[in-house]
Each structure stands twice: as structure tokens, then as C-alpha cells.
Amino acid sequence: MVEYxxxxxxxxxxxxxxxxxxxxxxxxxxxxxxxxxxxGDHLVDFELPDHHGNRRRLSExxxxxxxxxxxxxxxxxxxxxxxxxxxxxxxxxVEVAYTRMISVSVDPPEVEAAFRAGVxxxxxxxxxxxxxxxxxxxxxxxxxTVHRPYIPTVLTLFPNLRxxxxxxxxxxxxxxxxxxxxxxxxxxxxxxxxxxxxPER
Amino acid sequence: MTTPAFRADxxxxxxxxxxxxxxxxxxxxxxxxxxxxxxxxxxxAWISLALAPERMRVLFDDPxxxxxxxxxxxxxxxxxxxxxxxxxxxxxxxxxxxxxPTPDALADDPFARIFPxxxxxxDGGFVGTMPTPAGPGVQRYAGAPWPWDHx
Numbered sequence: 537m538v539e540y541x542x543x544x545x546x547x548x549x550x551x552x553x554x555x556x557x558x559x560x561x562x563x564x565x566x567x568x569x570x571x572x573x574x575x576g577d578h579l580v581d582f583e584l585p586d587h588h589g590n591r592r593r594l595s596e597x598x599x600x601x602x603x604x605x606x607x608x609x610x611x612x613x614x615x616x617x618x619x620x621x622x623x624x625x626x627x628x629x630v631e632v633a634y635t636r637m638i639s640v641s642v643d644p645p646e647v648e649a650a651f652r653a654g655v656x657x658x659x660x661x662x663x664x665x666x667x668x669x670x671x672x673x674x675x676x677x678x679x680x681t682v683h684r685p686y687i688p689t690v691l692t693l694f695p696n697l698r699x700x701x702x703x704x705x706x707x708x709x710x711x712x713x714x715x716x717x718x719x720x721x722x723x724x725x726x727x728x729x730x731x732x733x734x735p736e737r
Numbered sequence: 738m739t740t741p742a743f744r745a746d747x748x749x750x751x752x753x754x755x756x757x758x759x760x761x762x763x764x765x766x767x768x769x770x771x772x773x774x775x776x777x778x779x780x781x782a783w784i785s786l787a788l789a790p791e792r793m794r795v796l797f798d799d800p801x802x803x804x805x806x807x808x809x810x811x812x813x814x815x816x817x818x819x820x821x822x823x824x825x826x827x828x829x830x831x832x833x834x835x836x837x838p839t840p841d842a843l844a845d846d847p848f849a850r851i852f853p854x855x856x857x858x859x860d861g862g863f864v865g866t867m868p869t870p871a872g873p874g875v876q877r878y879a880g881a882p883w884p885w886d887h888x
Binding site for chain 2: 586588590592596597599600601627630631632633634635636637638653656657658659660
């Protein structure tokens with residue numbers, strides 16, 4: 537579990553973290569939001585259009601399984617591109633493990649559909665183009681005034697939408713490795729599957 | 738429920754029939770389907786019915802079957818997709834459907850690459866509209882037809 541970084545470091549350091557390549561010095565930065573999702577919280581059961589434009593509810597996508605919920609900046613971010621390459625590798629395990637993956641950005645559905653196809657993802661992408669959820673969750677990356685993207689964030693969820701772990705990926709190394717995600721999913725699965733220990737008969 | 742099934746040229750090929758039955762009570766020779774695929778109030782539809790030949794037993798875990806599921810998840814959405822369960826471990830085929838006026842959306846049915854498929858036109862009152870599979874799962878839940886998405 538990773539605590540969210542306060543964005544009160546000097547602007548030079550923030551310049552290294554941002555993804556748009558623009559100098560960040562002098563940009564306004566917000567104070568640490570207390571609304572951001574944290575381990576133990578129950579995430580709001582939001583509804584957003586998927587990458588094909590169909591309205592999808594989070595609880596429907598999670599079903600009764602452990603889930604990885606990823607908020608990302610956009611296709612244009614090299615850090616997101618690198619992160620997605622790792623997640624697509626993890627997908628080969630997730631697809632056989634009764635586990636869900638969901639990605640959310642502020643891009644419109646058609647942009648997400650193209651990015652999803654380009655990276656080879658087979659999970660559902662959700663579009664928060666209106667940014668209502670972004671505001672509600674306190675995940676606006678205020679240092680990028682060009683794209684106003686999500687703060688890269690990864691949550692691992694129990695089926696009831698309770699947050700197991702929260703990773704702040706504002707700096708790339710804050711993002712979970714596939715090994716860390718696997719450890720989270722193992723813990724969640726162990727907690728929710730009554731037959732984690734195989735029945736004796 | 739029963740509905741006549743027609744070829745694209747209008748000739749009747751036969752009937753499609755479904756039963757809502759409890760676990761383990763599937764009629765002999767019938768194939769299991771995701772119940773969400775069936776809707777007595779559904780619109781007319783085109784169906785791509787890919788069926789494994791009677792003599793052929795293909796495991797759900799066959800790499801070809803898994804890859805067809807991956808292609809469904811990666812491709813454009815359709816109104817209905819359900820694999821067909823012959824028995825707890827073998828696949829009987831897949832039913833894919835669209836309510837569009839033309840069958841264009843069914844042209845690249847991934848399951849048609851592993852099983853012979855027939856393109857059918859049916860009237861309203863048989864197939865419904867399912868949510869797109871969440872992905873990326875390609876495993877079935879306790880032997881249920883994929884993409885039935887929970888235990």
C-alpha cells in the first residue's frame with residue numbers, strides 16, 4: 537500500500553513526474569486531497585460509458601471477482617504506454633484467474649477503443665470524458681493544465697468494491713509491478729474464496 | 738421457446754428451441770447457452786451459429802477455443818455471444834447474434850474459424866441483448882457457458 541504523495545515538493549521534482557513534457561514551474565498545485573481513494577474505503581459504484589460507448593456500472597464489471605482498477609493519463613503519456621505494456625503481459629494470467637481489469641481515463645470512447653486495440657488489451661476501458669468521477673475521486677492531475685488527466689492510480693478491489701491497495705503512480709515508480717498486483721490478487725482471492733484450501737472430498 | 742430459422746435467401750432451415758431448465762436437467766442432445774442470450778421480447782436478429790460436429794469432442798480448454806474467446810473480447814461488440822455447452826468439459830459451439838438489419842457484424846465470427854457455421858435469420862421474440870463481456874477472462878465459471886460471468 538502506498539500513501540499518496542503530497543504535491544508539495546518543489547516544482548523541479550514535479551517537472552520530472554509530469555507527462556506532457558511541459559515545464560511545470562509556476563503551475564498551480566493543489567494540496568493533498570482527502571477524498572482520494574484509500575485502502576479500506578468502499579469505492580463509489582460509478583457508471584461510465586465503455587470504449588464502445590455502452591453505459592457500464594463498476595459493480596457489474598467487477599462481478600464477484602477480485603479486480604484491478606486503473607486510472608491513467610492517456611495514450612499520449614510514455615509512462616502510461618510503458619505501464620500498459622506490463623499490464624498486457626499480466627493479462628495472460630488474469631484471463632485464467634477469475635479476475636477483472638478495468639481502465640479509466642478522460643479520453644472519449646473512440647480514443648480509448650483505438651488505444652485498447654493498439655496495446656492489445658482485452659479488458660474494459662471506461663471513459664470519464666465529463667470528468668465528473670475524476671472530480672468526485674479527487675484524482676485530477678492539477679499540474680497538467682493541457683490534458684487535465686487522471687493522476688495515474690491503481691486500486692485493487694474486493695468484489696464489494698472495498699479497496700485492498702491504492703498505488704499512486706504520479707511518479708512512475710509509484711505504480712505497482714505485476715508481482716505486487718499478483719500478491720494483492722492472491723490476498724483478495726484467499727479472503728473471498730471459501731475453497732482456497734481445496735476441499736478434502 | 739421456439740422460433741423458425743431462415744437462410745439469408747428466405748428459405749426455412751428449421752427451428753431453434755430453448756428450454757429453461759435446472760442444473761443437470763438438460764434435454765439429451767441439447768446444448769447449454771448463457772440464459773442472458775434468450776429474451777422472449779427480443780428484436781429480430783441475424784445469428785451466426787457455429788456448431789461442433791456431433792462426432793467431434795472439443796475441450797473448452799482447447800487453445801483454439803481460448804483464442805476465439807480472446808478475439809471476441811478484442812473485437813467489436815455484438816448484441817449476443819454465448820458459447821454452447823455440450824457437457825461439463827466440452828464445447829458444442831457458439832451462438833453470436835446481432836439485431837442490425839444486415840449480418841455484416843457477424844462476418845468475422847471467431848468461432849466460425851474452428852467450427853462450421855450457419856448464418857440464420859430469425860424473427861423477434863427469441864434472442865435478446867447481452868452486456869459486452871467485461872474481459873479479459875476466458876475461463877468458465879463452474880462449467881457455465883462463457884461469458885456467464887460469475888460463480
